[in-house]
Amino acid sequence: MHKIVVRTLKCQISGKSLDMKVDLHTHTTASDGQLAPEALVAKAVKDKVELLAITDHDTLNGYHRALDVAKQSGIRLVSGIEFSSYWLAYSVHIVGLNFDVEHSAIKNGIEAQQQQRWLRAKKIAQLLEEQGIAGTEEGALRFSGGHPPGRPHFARFMVEQKVVPDMNSAFKRYLSDLKMKGLIEGWASIPEVIDWIHQAGGVAVLAHPTQNKKMKWKQIRRLARVFKDAGGDAIELITNDQVQPDIRRRVDKLVVDYAMQGSGGSDYHGAGGGELGRDIEFPVGCEPVWANWSLTALT
Ligand SMILES: [Zn+2]
Numbered sequence: 001m002h003k004i005v006v007r008t009l010k011c012q013i014s015g016k017s018l019d020m021k022v023d024l025h026t027h028t029t030a031s032d033g034q035l036a037p038e039a040l041v042a043k044a045v046k047d048k049v050e051l052l053a054i055t056d057h058d059t060l061n062g063y064h065r066a067l068d069v070a071k072q073s074g075i076r077l078v079s080g081i082e083f084s085s086y087w088l089a090y091s092v093h094i095v096g097l098n099f100d101v102e103h104s105a106i107k108n109g110i111e112a113q114q115q116q117r118w119l120r121a122k123k124i125a126q127l128l129e130e131q132g133i134a135g136t137e138e139g140a141l142r143f144s145g146g147h148p149p150g151r152p153h154f155a156r157f158m159v160e161q162k163v164v165p166d167m168n169s170a171f172k173r174y175l176s177d178l179k180m181k182g183l184i185e186g187w188a189s190i191p192e193v194i195d196w197i198h199q200a201g202g203v204a205v206l207a208h209p210t211q212n213k214k215m216k217w218k219q220i221r222r223l224a225r226v227f228k229d230a231g232g233d234a235i236e237l238i239t240n241d242q243v244q245p246d247i248r249r250r251v252d253k254l255v256v257d258y259a260m261q262g263s264g265g266s267d268y269h270g271a272g273g274g275e276l277g278r279d280i281e282f283p284v285g286c287e288p289v290w291a292n293w294s295l296t297a298l299t
């Protein structure tokens with residue numbers, strides 16, 4: 001299959017041609033990333049990213065905080081978010097891009113998801129108590145900076161308390177999907193999330209479709225079908241772990257078969273190594289998610 005490498009692709013946008021290095025999936029301290037939003041933008045500038053989205057989990061706080069720095073540095077910062085959803089027993093992440101951040105559908109959606117995050121934190125603490133570890137809710141909150149704590153924050157607290165030697169053991173022994181039954185059903189459904197994003201004029205992207213190693217390829221294809229049927233626009237062609245050639249070939253086929261747009265990014269959470277920005281290769285017949293965006297309006 002012939003491919004076009006986007007770094008050298010000439011996109012005709014507003015009559016201008018652009019070569020772009022993009023990153024449409026990143027996290028900051030506003031959710032579970034380790035870099036403050038301002039520092040993430042600075043790193044993106046250093047890594048020569050030209051089109052950036054901050055896609056924190058169920059919040060726009062990081063995006064809002066980064067706006068001024070992005071404007072000063074000249075990087076194009078597009079609005080972004082990563083909503084949690086689910087399908088069958090699997091958690092599903094949907095990235096929303098380039099939407100009106102003031103739209104009530106997005107604001108109400110975020111509010112509902114944040115409430116769900118607090119309920120979920122209580123539920124995790126309760127499930128841990130049933131496994132014999134009491135008093136984790138307040139401890140996890142210390143690691144989440146006032147945001148609703150998620151599983152990684154509980155894991156960090158358990159490492160601190162020497163309940164487990166490291167994060168991996170915390171997940172394996174206490175926080176796996178198997179041990180945390182009933183946690184995902186509280187998230188909004190796939191059609192609901194897509195509807196929030198669309199109402200606000202954005203595009204809905206199925207994030208890292210191959211990340212959940214428990215999903216067989218047949219199920220990933222079914223999920224993509226469900227996502228498409230619910231009105232989803234795009235699929236991530238490349239993310240952190242979706243780089244091996246055989247996986248990429250399969251995702252390419254998925255995107256072409258279902259006539260979706262392609263997106264991608266680093267899913268960066270770290271503070272140290274790892275470059276922002278990705279070379280996204282688009283299979284023939286698949287257009288970039290930003291093909292119809294007015295990028296000049298972003299700077
Ligand atoms: Zn995700």
Ligand SMILES: [Zn+2]
Nearest residue numbers: 025027082267
């Ligand atoms: Zn992510």
